[in-house]
Amino acid sequence: MIYIHVPFCKSFCTYCDFYSQIPQEGMYEAYTRQVCEEIRRRAPEVDDGLKTLYFGGGTPSVLPLAHLTRILLTLEQCGHGGPYTEFTLECNPEDIVEKGLHYLESLKSLGVNRMSLGIQSFDNTLLRWMNRRHSAEGALEAVRLVREAGFKNLSLDLIFGLSNLSDATWEATIDQAIALEPEHISCYQLTVEGDNRLAQMLENGEYEEAPEELCRQQYELLCRKMAAAGFVHYEISNFAKPGFEALHNGGYWARRPYVGLGPSAHSFSGKGRSWNSAQLDGYTHSSEALTVEDEKVETLMLGLRTAKGIDGEFLLANCREEDVQRLLAEGALVQAGRYYRIPESHFFVSDEIIRELV
Numbered sequence: 001m002i003y004i005h006v007p008f009c010k011s012f013c014t015y016c017d018f019y020s021q022i023p024q025e026g027m028y029e030a031y032t033r034q035v036c037e038e039i040r041r042r043a044p045e046v047d048d049g050l051k052t053l054y055f056g057g058g059t060p061s062v063l064p065l066a067h068l069t070r071i072l073l074t075l076e077q078c079g080h081g082g083p084y085t086e087f088t089l090e091c092n093p094e095d096i097v098e099k100g101l102h103y104l105e106s107l108k109s110l111g112v113n114r115m116s117l118g119i120q121s122f123d124n125t126l127l128r129w130m131n132r133r134h135s136a137e138g139a140l141e142a143v144r145l146v147r148e149a150g151f152k153n154l155s156l157d158l159i160f161g162l163s164n165l166s167d168a169t170w171e172a173t174i175d176q177a178i179a180l181e182p183e184h185i186s187c188y189q190l191t192v193e194g195d196n197r198l199a200q201m202l203e204n205g206e207y208e209e210a211p212e213e214l215c216r217q218q219y220e221l222l223c224r225k226m227a228a229a230g231f232v233h234y235e236i237s238n239f240a241k242p243g244f245e246a247l248h249n250g251g252y253w254a255r256r257p258y259v260g261l262g263p264s265a266h267s268f269s270g271k272g273r274s275w276n277s278a279q280l281d282g283y284t285h286s287s288e289a290l291t292v293e294d295e296k297v298e299t300l301m302l303g304l305r306t307a308k309g310i311d312g313e314f315l316l317a318n319c320r321e322e323d324v325q326r327l328l329a330e331g332a333l334v335q336a337g338r339y340y341r342i343p344e345s346h347f348f349v350s351d352e353i354i355r356e357l358v
């Protein structure tokens, strides 16, 4: 599993806390050169047990094709070239519309087989508030082009839990997303993190966080609509048509080793975690071993986010039996064979349930 962080965005979204920069002269070249060097240096760490490649960001679709091609060639020269079982590229709809069908066909010929579009909303007022570059119409056009180029695995990202997102607008956004017939939908609740524009707006009184009850209602509406449309709710924030569950992200939740390349990318070796510093020039790599306690907490936190849950033997060996029994009695945990999982009805409060267990 390989993750490559592309730290460029043409503008910054109101709520974003990822490391990214507005591209300037020479930056693509500096980035590509360093990522290729890092690939050569860290190629022995790559475990091809699950052969996935994921370009995330930032906005990977702003990276010129020539640079993307150089990175892929370097992977190939180092013994980790395609075809990949799953090769995802995160895209901004506006880039797709601007670059057009030829760009998409080139991505396809480079081996990309899963497109992830950051749609977030189909409401233009909200998109402007989020400072997204695209419009609702642009998003529809991007999806049309992705299909015309022949991509058979399309994921859409949506956001809920904004205090200025009405239930009617949220319902219309879900309906529009479903009508586009994607294979996969990821939905994230807006959170205020770090020192971004949203955090400043909150501090200045320009924004108020959405009440918990509103977020819960929007999440429950989403769950109902996705189920009715035939999606499997296989992880708290992720829905897929059967057989289209994300392999790469599934690897994260199962704690499979992965190598993260590029500024601010994180990696997991199976024993320890490491990360690159968030700077374009001369980014550095640091690591730490995990303690037994860290491993236990990670396994619980990641496993219990999924509909599969975690092995009962692990749960009972690492959590107090009285807590497990109480959560089972409350319906906050259910047992299915040798696995224990949080039922969908309690996904929204999964953080509290996991906290009780750890």
Ligand code: SF4
Pocket (backbone or CB within 6 Å): 008, 009, 011, 012, 013, 016, 017, 018, 020, 057, 058, 059, 092, 118
């Ligand atoms: S496009 Fe993505 S990474 Fe870039 S600012 Fe927006 S949310 Fe952040």
